[in-house]
Every structure is written in C-alpha cells, then in structure tokens.
Amino acid sequence: PPSQAALSQHGLSLQMRGSRSKTLHDRALVNCQYSMATFSTGERKRRPHGDRKSNEMTQHLKQTFEAAILTQLYPRSQIDIYVQILQADGGNYCACVNAATLAVIDAGIPMRDYVCASSAGFIEDTPLADLNYVEEAAGGPQVALALLPKSDQIALLEMNSRLHEDHLESVIEAASKACKDVYAVLDQVVREHLQEVTTLLGE
Template structure:
C-alpha cells in the first residue's frame, strides 16, 4: 500500500498548502469577563483557549513564593472531545505534565516577572480540538491572554512548529504530518529580538538540515507574530471605541 504523500512533486502538502505556508489563524481576545485575561485561537483545526489570572498574591502554599519575582503557574489540558478517540483524562498525564512544564519555561522567559515579587500569575490553557501543533497554539493563545490581562512582557511569544520531509522544511505541521513520524521542531520565539524562548525537537534530524528547519520555523513564528499583532490592535481599537462612547 502506498502511504500518504506528504509533499507532492508539484509542491503541495496534503491539505493544499505550500511548504512554508501557515494554516489559517483566527483569534479573539477577551472572551471571558471573569478572568483577568483570556483569548481563543484557531490554527486550522487546532483550537485552544487560554485564561490568565493575576498577578495576585500567592494561593495555596505560601512557601512557594519567590522573593524577587512572580511565580508563573501553568496548566495545560486537553478537552476529552479534542481528539478522534475520546480521551480519558483531560490533564495530569505524562504528556500534559511535560507540556505544562514547557509552557511555564516559555512564559517565565517572556513575562517581566521581577516586577511582581512574591506574587503569582496563573495561565490555564485548554485544547478544544487537536490537529497538530498543540504546543504552538497554546503559546500563541496564552500570549494573547497575557496581553489581555495587561501583564508586561518583553515581547510577544510566537510559536510555530516545523518539520522536514523529502528534503524540504515544512512550516506549521498538522496532525497528519506530525503522525508521519518525521523530525519535528517546536520553536517559541520573541520575534523582535529574535530570542528563543523554547526549542524542542522530536525524532532525529541531520545536523546539516537543522539550519534550514530553524529558518522555516522562525519565519513561521514571524508570520504568526504579524497575525497576533493585528488581532491585538483590532481588539484595542474595538475596546477604545466602546470606551469613547
């Protein structure tokens, strides 16, 4: 049986994109009134919801408080209905715990935590529908939510994945491409300063190709940045006109 052709000779991927193209990104900020900040993002069929509380005083054990900066507390979860087969546990499994840790590292690098010593910032993200690039969608959603909450950051954190198939780097992999088992890089970037907040790679990739893949990933991140920035500007514009009335 012939497997799926991930990149046709004409240069189209399974879903009709070219190698460097992102999926359609749609996002909204301020979707919940209760939370300090919230955002919803769709990257193709991957849908994520992020909520930010804080900065507020330490909850739970006070001993965790850091005297010189704020504690970033993250939780990643996947809705039971987010995948093809129904999930048993929305969070707390190994994969989710790892993702939680990654998110925490990413945002500790981006948020100006030293402005809020002895306090806590909570970031909760949930994947509503999973179709590849879950980590990236979470980071992008959380960035918007953090901005919505008014928490100062060094820069937007934009994330995108990149793979490498048939000697071509592919940006923003969907589930089918991820499942093919090729190498995959997830990159979270602070686009203005070109600083890397997090870089993760699965599977094996030859050193010679790494540069190409990184280039594709950071290009994708900057594309994401353009979209996110527009979303924020639109949102601010909308809010200010409402206030103006």
C-alpha cells in the same frame, strides 16, 4: 490558520494560591496547567491532568512564559495560565503559546515581547512549518520553536528526534519565519482591539 489546535477560553490570575512556601520574593511565580478534553482527538480516552504528556507540556509552557513575562514587576504574586485543547489537529503546544500570549496581553501583564510559536518538520526532503496532525503522524523529525520575534530570542526549542545538521538550519528557519508571520497577525489583532476599546471609552 497559523495554529492548528482549538483551545478553550483562557484563565489568568495574579493572586497567590496554595502553599506560600512557593512564593518568590523578587518576582512572580508563573504557574501553568495544560490539559486536553476527552473529545479532542479521535481516541475517546481519559487524559488526567497528571499524565506524562500533560506534565511535559505544562513545563514547556512555564519555561516559555517565564522567559517572556516581566515577572520582577510582581513580587510575591502568582500568574496562572490554564489552557485546554478542545480539538487536537497538530501544533498543540504552539497553539497554546499563541493563545496564551493574547490572554496575557489582554490581562495587561507586561511582557518583554510577544512570544509566538510554530512547529516545523522535515518531510520528503522538504522543510514544512505549522505541521498538522497528519504531517506530525508521518513520523519525521520535528521541532517546536517559541520565539520573541523582535529580538529573535528563543524562549523554547524542542526536537522530537534526530535530524542531520545539514537540514537543521532550514527547519529552524521555516519555524522562525512562521513565528514572525504569527506575530504579524497577533500584533494586528491587538492593535485593532486596542483601537476599538479606545473608541468605546471615548464615547
């Protein structure tokens, strides 16, 4: 599958919540929250919403969807995106992006493009895309790429360790190709869903 991690159902909202001092008068505020279920990994330990890793992932998701959603169409509004990892088997951020993209589309919120994500690494002198937990745990250099596939614009690119520039292009190319493969799957699913809904409405 194009994404390794399993997620719970999404939560999306357009209403303004909390302090109104955060209100943006020319666009919507994108609010994201990332969390992991206690049973999502082999280690049974509590992971509070405010831990460093969750905060980092929350910020990455926020940056990604601020680049993709047409926030100027919803001034003085807030778009909430909640994701929870139920089973972590690698590619957590990427699975969140791909699932949240479908959730945003299903909610009818206009986007510049699909935003699709994939991880990639350089293991045993070979670039690999869509790393699973074992491949991530091997400790080699890894990148996470979120791409707007039609325009080839990068919404987010993160690297966890140093990688020689001779190998960087091949790793990013592997991640980019995987993102476009994910896009083909997501686009097909969206079109099939739209056709089903249109048929039901016609009846």
